[in-house]
Amino acid sequence: MSTAPVLAATGLNMKFGGLTAVSEFSLSLAAGEIVGLIGPNGAGKTTVFNMLTGVYKPTRGGVTVNGVDTARLSPDRIASLGLARTFQNIRLFRDMSVLDNVKVGFQPRRTQSILGAVLRGRAFREEERRIEAEALDLLNLMGLAALRDALSGNLAYGQQRRLEIARALASRPRILLLDEPAAGANERESADLQALVREIRERFNLTILLIEHDMPFVMKLVQRLLVLDHGETIASGSPEEVRANPKVIEAYLGQEAGA
Numbered sequence: 001m002s003t004a005p006v007l008a009a010t011g012l013n014m015k016f017g018g019l020t021a022v023s024e025f026s027l028s029l030a031a032g033e034i035v036g037l038i039g040p041n042g043a044g045k046t047t048v049f050n051m052l053t054g055v056y057k058p059t060r061g062g063v064t065v066n067g068v069d070t071a072r073l074s075p076d077r078i079a080s081l082g083l084a085r086t087f088q089n090i091r092l093f094r095d096m097s098v099l100d101n102v103k104v105g106f107q108p109r110r111t112q113s114i115l116g117a118v119l120r121g122r123a124f125r126e127e128e129r130r131i132e133a134e135a136l137d138l139l140n141l142m143g144l145a146a147l148r149d150a151l152s153g154n155l156a157y158g159q160q161r162r163l164e165i166a167r168a169l170a171s172r173p174r175i176l177l178l179d180e181p182a183a184g185a186n187e188r189e190s191a192d193l194q195a196l197v198r199e200i201r202e203r204f205n206l207t208i209l210l211i212e213h214d215m216p217f218v219m220k221l222v223q224r225l226l227v228l229d230h231g232e233t234i235a236s237g238s239p240e241e242v243r244a245n246p247k248v249i250e251a252y253l254g255q256e257a258g259a
Contacts, residue, residue, distance in 0.1 A: 005064070006031050006207050007052065007083070007175050012061035014047050014231075021047045022231040025061070027209075029175070034201060034208045036218045036239075039228035040252050045211045046088055048228070049177050052209075053085055054078040066174065082174035086164045086181065088211070094153030098144055101152045101163055102135040105170025138166040141200070157184045162196075169204060176200075178210040182217045190217045197221060219243065227252065 005028040012025040022044040029035055037045050050056040052063055054075040063070045065081040073081075092101050139145045142162040147155065152163055161181055168176060181197070182190050194217060201208055212218040218225070219239040227235040227242060229251040235242050242248055 004031070005029055006066055007209070008064045009048075009052060010062050012048070012051050012063070013059045014044070014051060014056055015059045020231055022051070022228075025051075025228075025231075025233060027226065029207050029209060031174075031207055032201070032205070033224065034197065034210070034222045036222035036225045037209060037211050037228065038213070038215075038218060038225060038242075038252065042230075043228040044231040045228055046179060047231075049085060049179055049211065052177065053083060079171060079173075082172075083177070084168040084171050084173035084175070085177035086161070086168055086179050088179040088183075090157075090160050090164055092152040092160055092163060092167075094151065096152060097148065098139065098150050098152050098155065098163055099132070099135055099148040102138055102166050102170055103131055105167035106131045106135070107171075135166075135170065138169055139163075141203075142166045142196070158189055161185075165196075165200070169200065172204070173206065175207045175209070178208060178212075180211055180213060182212055182214040185214070185217075190214060193217070194221050 007027070007029040009025060009027040012022055013020065014022040025044075025048055037048065039045055047056065051058050054070055054073060057071075065078060065083050068081055070078050070081070093104065096104075136145060136148065139148055142165065144159060144162060144166065147159070152160065155163060161183070165178070165181065178197070182193055185193060197208065198221070200206060210218070210222070222239060224237065225235075225239055225242040226233055227245075227248050234247045234251060235245040237245075
């Protein structure tokens with residue numbers, strides 16, 4: 001496994017007026033890692049994701065994706081460097097089918113022009129067949145193939161989470177940011193999701209950064225953890241090191257978890 005960072009953040013700060021949401025956040029992800037970002041509600045975790053993906057431009061600090069400085073890049077250009085994400089608040093096209101939601105994720109990889117789509121020539125039809133076949137493969141991986149024609153808004157919550165992951169994978173990212181993928185999952189669903197995250201990491205050669213509140217889920221899955229509290233990084237290290245850190249116990253995990 002290469003130790004060269006595929007995603008790096010240095011001294012990120014984000015201020016909204018007089019409020020500092022994130023202060024001096026730094027991160028370096030090596031290819032193939034699964035790293036967790038945890039902390040209490042309002043700690044700044046999703047703000048970090050928004051800075052990494054270009055939704056927010058940091059007040060100070062910088063981000064590189066696969067060695068490219070993203071300071072002047074739009075979110076779609078950053079995504080084209082190989083960075084994809086899911087959202088804390090699921091963002092599916094609720095009135096579109098499950099299959100069509102995944103096909104939307106292929107947009108950055110399409111080669112046919114608008115004119116080609118209008119004329120629906122041979123090259124366009126061949127690309128559509130390829131995209132549909134790949135989308136169905138992703139739905140099969142997520143256990144959603146039988147629901148291909150269902151409206152995404154009618155899926156159960158956990159199924160919507162999986163559909164959002166499938167759509168993110170459609171762009172063939174090298175780095176995947178997952179925002180609370182296990183939210184609302186029961187114990188068995190969490191175990192299944194752990195196996196799925198490991199499988200997609202291996203199958204697609206991914207590096208994964210995830211935000212999660214389900215501590216048993218994240219502790220068993222990740223290699224490293226970073227802990228935010230009020231926008232500041234209060235701990236980093238292996239799950240065992242973080243679990244035993246007094247600052248983390250006080251701020252987040254609680255005395256029982258520390259014990």
